[in-house]
Amino acid sequence: MPAGTKTALKLLTLGFPGPRADRRLDWRKRDGYATAGTERRTGTEIVCGC
Known part of the structure; x- marks a missing residue:
């Protein structure tokens, strides 16, 4: 997960508004x-076409 997304999640859990994070x-x-x-949702399975 990108650092910006992790930070946004942490701010949301602390109660800060986060429309951008949403x-x-x-x-x-x-x-x-x-x-x-x-x-939670499972991600899309990535299959290599090699």
Whole structure:
């Protein structure tokens, strides 16, 4: 997970508002990355076409 996303998650857990962080997490889900937490999702499996 990128450092900016980790920082945003930490700030959200401390109660700071984070509309930008919410958008980042939304796009991570849309791009198929795995997420953690109460509404976690498994990531898209990457298969090598070699």
